[in-house]
Amino acid sequence: MKRRGQAVTFSFALMFLLAVVLAGCGSNNNSGNNTSSTKAPAAANAGTTTEAAATTEPAAKKPTVAFVYIGPPGDGGYTYQHDQGRQYMEKELGIKADTVENVPESADAERIITELAQSHDIVFTTSFGYMDYTLNVANKFPNVKFMHASGYKTAANMGTYFGKNYQGSYLAGIAAGKMTKKNHLGYVGAFPISEVIYNLNAFTLGAQSVNPDIKVDVVWTNTWYDPATERQAAISLLDKGADVLLAYQDSPATLQAAAERGAFAGGNDSDMGKYAPDSYLTNPVWNWGPYYVKAVQSVMDGTWKNEQYSGDLADGMIDIAPFGSKVPDDVKKLVEDAKAKIISGELDVFTGPITDNQGKVQVQEGQKLTLEEVLSMNWLAKGIEGTIPK
């Protein structure tokens, strides 16, 4: 019996080791390569002068860049778009960046950002929850530049960046307002935070700009990627009568649920048309590449500032995905016209008068909300049926 006991213990130790190793491979395989790949660009730089270096500043040493991702690049949504941006930046500047994916928004993040700061010149932290951890590390590494997406805290060596994706939601709203037959839209909200709220309001205002009778039902899933839950949320909206849905999560669950019932839907963050082209509307998408190029370039040029950068339709950080195959040309044209007006500055999404769904005037006639007011939005526009959970 004794010997058998040892065999069991041993086999367990082996099994666990294997499990741990493979789990590690799955989530953090890039962080393991940090040391090797950070040296690679420096070596390549010393040996051969790459094209990008020749055109910009031959003498400047290329900075080492790292990205911290909340999810896997294969999420087909938020992190995927950041990863596309990283690849664009790598190609434009001839820099090889390191990435760490699936970093939880917890104390683990601070440990990982600290490790990256020790071996990199620029660190991009791409999710809101990293804000305080990034700030802590930024204070410890004054020579490293930190750029944090979607936050509001800065330091001498830490800036923020995000984009007015509500402009994209407004355009998606115009398309939805034209496509609905019942004047009834549905919004699958992720978390009841201001980022989702201003996108929901912009979507509603966009729809009402072409169809004043629109009402929008909203449900909150409290998830970013959970197909089973998001499907239930979408089905509930469809059952209540909505015939065009927009979801703020990254999974195509809402789109599939809508496709099954012959309704239209859009997702968020990236082009989701490939999942159900015939039922696809459009949705806001991120395009981080040009910003990443600009930010890294400014560090190389020594012109970097700890600014709070906000991209929009005009500079291309925000756009909408190509329309689904069933969206007619006149709707496309209407959206394109509105897009041109937003880019030229003629149209501002949050221009008064805007009343909230309690009847209170939130934006006076002729006024426009400042970016700061938009970012702290905590009311739902008239026509939205639902509440913001407290």
Next chain:
Amino acid sequence: MDFTTQLLIAAISAGTPLLLATLGGILNERAGIIQLGAEGLMLMGAVTTCIVYIRTENLLLALLAAMAITAVLGIVHSFLCVTLRANQTMSGLAMTLFGSGLSAYLGKSISGIPLPGTSPKLDLGWVKSIPVVGDIFGRMDDLTWFSLLLVLALHLLIHHTSWGLHLRAVGDSPATADVMGIRVQLIRYSYVTAGTVLIGLAGADMVLSYAPTWNEGLTAGRGWIAVGLVIFARWNPLRALFCAYLFGALDSLGFRMQLLGSTIPPYFLKMIPYVVTILVLMYLGYRNRNKPSGTPESLGTPFIREQRF
């Protein structure tokens, strides 16, 4: 369609993967082996389905591959728990960790790529025009039909055949079964493997009928819910059907209450399925306090021939 019909349709949709995984867990545990690996096995089933379906565009092949992979994992689990008599809780947890990690690793190349198709639907023809029945059955896909047939088959197997008698004997008192000439090891191997295959199919169903693409961790804890439902259903396939659909309905009810203008925060609505589960368990426990609980008596205890306990 009235509210109840809509809720039932949503419940069947939300409950099917849970039902498949719960039935798998019941087979495992009826044979006396604890199954805590459901989350990992579902993820492995899902990722295998996606990889093979995208590469070959053949759904049947994809499902067979998912079944084969989870069968292999089932054999590993049986080898550890039956032959090596390892701690079943540990083996199950290792299965979950292993499955989550390996599926994330294997799925990297296909993550975000749309599947060539979704779960096929049986065309019922004229049945669809019957008011309520047609609405409900017309929306069911093939895997849902399969899960329903399985409930019936497993019910008959466990309670009305001599094979089921052998299975229950092995789960309740393997020593007695052994004396009676039942091959305890073989039965445990077979049912554990069959159970893990069903759990793998539950994962396949999630990618085929919810969102047609792979992303790591997409089960989001559904495997753990199935582990709980096995106990909630007291190891009975018919009750598993009821429990899985009840859970699905409660899952959906939260959103419907939001839409009816309920002022209860969604965080609380999200707790409803779990709170109801606890309440029902308490009620059933109280009502059946003088009856056997239904737990396979030797669940979690490895069988060693001629050893006294």
